[in-house]
Amino acid sequence: MSIFIKSYQNLIGVLAIALLCFNCSKTEESSKTITESVTINFVKSLGGSKNESAQAITKTLDGGYAILGYTQSLDGDITNKTNESFDYWILKYDQxxxxxxxKTYGGTDDDRGNDIIQTSDGGYAIIGFSKSNDGDITSNQGAQDFWVLKLTASGTILWQKNYGFLGADIGNTIIQTNDGGFLLTGVLDVSASNGQGNSKNANAKHSKTAHAGGDYWAIKINALGAIQWRNYYGGSFTDTPYDAIQTEDNGFLLVGSSDSSDVDIKGNLGTYDFWVVKLSETGALVWEKSFGGSQTDEARSIAKSSDGNYIIVGNTRSSDNDVSINNGAADLWAIKITPTGNLIWEKSFGGSSFDVALSISKTVDNHFIIAGNSRSLDSNLTKNYGQNDAWILKIDTNGNLLWQNTIGGSEIDFAYDAVELNNKSIIVVGDTSSANFDLSANNGFSDLLIFKLN
Structure with a gap:
């Protein structure tokens, strides 16, 4: 009996210690929330009397940064523009x-830049869409084409090419690949292309009859813009890719949204889902997975974590299936997956209104900066000046919120992209229609927005 009592007492002691350690662990985990802070260094709005927007930013080799967006104005901060159609607009800043x-690039119709990277030669590659067939554009295949430009370090055009068919084909993302070429991703209007847009070795099920509307479209080009392969992926409804990344095996991960439940999509969970597609180096579909719930869920950006996994961000209106919590109308939703697409964790951020993520990028300390916008004034969101405010967050590799801040005025303000510079300051870009609170002036309808955090 004494042996039993002693063993029982030892067991109680072990359980007490374990419970104490568990409570300590939980306390330490929760204390990671809002453990850092940032200060606003400056907020700037640039533009003219019409509409301007910044869509993407890239850190440059000299410690500075380059911004890509589009402009409609002929006055104000815009130089060397000759008509009021939209043109690509690139701005280069030092550290x-x-x-x-x-510089601006385009023709006499609607041309808008969506993504920019600095290339290994110190120049730039930019992508968006074009409706023009004059000016800097030598041809147009239909309504809109992917339009890609390769630039020198000073912005001079080395070459430019358009890719598309008769419909609205929108280029969203460009990455430089390990072989020195590029992967372009965006939307192909498969119905208008009459099933064209696949390489000859594509699966036979990829045809006009199997696909409809917009599909994920991936185009692999060499360093001079020549097509090496192109394939589209999706189903009979709307499938839109917003970001891509090259994987360790030289394949690719594409992320976006899909409301299809046929052809390439096998596990649709509701309306629109986060749809993740794994491709081989030659564009073959390796696997695909849907994440989300029964409502609308849209993935917008992907980044690789230091442990070899991937974090994907976007927004969710769901509160079931993969989504454990919904704080309001729409939340910023972040998920972490393995290289084979298994879900590691998922987390929602936001308040009782509409809150979304539009980009994610890795920081020097292996954490992540997320850019988006918010309409909420509760939960961790302590200020909102009007409608949508630009929203910037930092999370760690486990999805814990380290800090967040909003910038804006009484009108609509969006943050589309952000990057941490070598000096650890953060530059955020987007657009704004405000002229009060954080924004001292507005030049026209909407201005290009830049702000810096330290």
């Missing part, structure tokens, strides 16, 4: 945020 140069 102290001094403007070094700016």
């Amino acid at each position: 102290n945020s001094n403007l070094e140069w700016q």
Whole structure:
């Protein structure tokens, strides 16, 4: 009996210690929330009397940064533009945020830039869509085409090419691949292309009769823009890719949204889902997975974590299936997956209104910056000046919120992209229609927005 009592007492002691350690662990985990802070260094709005927007930013080799978006104005901060159609607009800044140069590219119709990267030769590659067939554009295949430009370090065009068919084909993302070429991703209007847009070795099920509307479209080109392969992926409804990344095996992960439940999509959970597609180096579909719930869920950006897994961000209106919590109308939703697409964790951020993520990028300390917008004034969101405010967050690799801040005025303000510079300051870009609170002036309808955090 004494042996039993002693063993029982030892067991109670072990359980007590384990419970104490568990409580300590939970306390330490929760204390990670809002453990850092940032200060606003500056907020700037640039533009003219019409509409401007910044869609993407890239850190440059000289410690500065380059911004890509589009402009409609002929006045104000815009130079060397000859008509009021939309043109690509690129601005290059040094590490102290001094403007070094700016240039516009386009024709007499609607041309809008969506993504920019600095290339290994120190120049730039940019992508978006074009409706023009004059000016800097030599041809147009239909309504809109992917339009890609390769630039020197000073913004001079080395080459430009358009890719598309008769419909609205929108280029969203460009990445430089390990072989020195590029992967382009965006939307192909398969109905208008009459089933064209696949390489000859594509699966036979990829045809006009199997697909409809917009599909994920991936185009692999060499360093001079020549097509090496192109394939589309999706189903009979709307499938839109927003970001891509090259994987360790030289394949690719594409992320976006899908409301299809046929052809390439096998596990649709509701209306629109996060749809993740794994491709081989030659564009073959390796696997695909849907994440989300019964409502609308849209993935917008992907980044690789230091442990070899991937974090994907977007927004969710669901509160079931993969989504454990919904705080309001729409939440910023982040998920972490393995290289084979298994869900590691998922987390929702936001308040009782509409809150979304539009980009994610890795920081020097292996954490992540998320850019988006918010309409909420509760939960961790302590200020909202009007409608949508630009929203910037930092999370760690486990999805714990380290800090967040909003910038805006009484009108609509969006943050589309952000990057951490070598000096650890953060530059965020988007657009704004406000002229009060954080925004001192507005030049027209909407301005290009830049702000810096330290």
